[in-house]
Amino acid sequence: MTDTSTCEIKTKLQVTCRNCSLSDLCIPRGLSQEDINRIAHIVGRRKTLHKGDYLYRKGDKFRGIMAIKAGTAKLLTSDLHGNEFLTGYLLPGELLGFDALADDQHSFSAVALETLNYCELPADQLDNLCREVPNLLRELFRHVGETLASETDVNVLTRRPADERVAGFLLNLSDRLSRRGFSAIDFKLSLTRQEIGNYLGLALETVSRSLKNFEDSGLITVHNKLIHIADMERLRSQYGRH
């Protein structure tokens, strides 16, 4: 019993932004300790979802900005003909919800790719909070800007040949993971080949073949969803874009 309650206290403590291991990564970067405290009691407690659960659905009213604490998510949208498009892949520490900024309702659906933890900055308190914490506004804008930039990256990437797209995808992932404290050379893809292909505008078979190419060239090793980057230098120089 005491064990359980200790555990509960720990969990509660973890909920606050101040103690969050991701505090440098999601919103609070660039905010003072005082700022963070003020945000902490407004950010909702951490919530948990499971694989396939929706964080929100296309058309939903904007509820707030969400920060992924653990797990990954994908963003989906579709056109009239029923074609589905995977428009985003979110990692722990990344923010989502900006797709509702234009008209207050989401243009994407967000789906958990595995068990997922997140917390939320409620929309109805954003205004007040921004007034109280001036730096928060700048941080939010910066995040939207990053979202915009990453959208452009994919945009530019999909005008390149298949191998470059897949390599760009791996390098982008590697970069984002390492910035968040994960390994830059060993990671697991939560997306299927089909989903990666959808994201990059390629057939799933082409993704498979590109990965094979890289493996044959000694750039990476692939074990199903597990990727190991064996020669980052060469991968970058052959296929890198920045």
Next chain:
Amino acid sequence: MTDTSTCEIKTKLQVTCRNCSLSDLCIPRGLSQEDINRIAHIVGRRKTLHKGDYLYRKGDKFRGIMAIKAGTAKLLTSDLHGNEFLTGYLLPGELLGFDALADDQHSFSAVALETLNYCELPADQLDNLCREVPNLLRELFRHVGETLASETDVNVLTRRPADERVAGFLLNLSDRLSRRGFSAIDFKLSLTRQEIGNYLGLALETVSRSLKNFEDSGLITVHNKLIHIADMERLRSQYGRH
């Protein structure tokens, strides 16, 4: 002499947001008359550029948000290999500069495609102005959201076949023009086939062929850069996405 000075006064009056013919379209939408007045004296006077002039260059420090009053502009970026990418095409009444939000320096270059008029909301006054005019903040966020949404649109579009991409480009243009009071069925492309192709991830010859296809099908007529949409219904139903 009196004539000239009258003309000058007119020009000066036109400079303020209050009298701007685009007031419903750029920032002030959703702002009260009072709000607009407060913005008006901060927005710089209208500036003029000519074809090929830069509004800003990739790497430039963020100076502020710009609103195009007359003329069009393109957004360019490039990768390490020197490949250039056209990532945007801006019409009168549209805002640009958001590509500097992430790290305070522009990730695109913005180039005038013809004689261009614009005004500017200076970066160093954005904070103060947002404090004074609470609705402005929401408007700005809404605009960033729209920029994000249109980026996604292109993203999704470039995963479709060539004809659909070109049709989507025309429909998008038609829609944006009509929302700004221009004809939805007769308009001039300021971009070359090469640039359209770059924007859509197609060879310039493919753009030319797609336009030819539409013309042969009676959907549009083309006279060099002049486009006339002859059968909007069919164009939409065959190639539309929303």
Next chain:
DNA sequence: CGGAAACTTGAAACCTTTCAAGAGTCGTGG
């Protein structure tokens, strides 16, 4: 363990690009 889903691999089909040549458009200067 068994079935469904995911992945790999090969070959043919298809769409888009590339290459090439000619026609049209535009701006400038004689």
Next chain:
DNA sequence: CCACGACTCTTGAAAGGTTTCAAGTTTCCG
């Protein structure tokens, strides 16, 4: 005002990369 040259656009044919189709293998999960 016409001519010239540069740039843009069109059009055809061949080349090339990616997709589709198909079949077999592996992985995952109940």
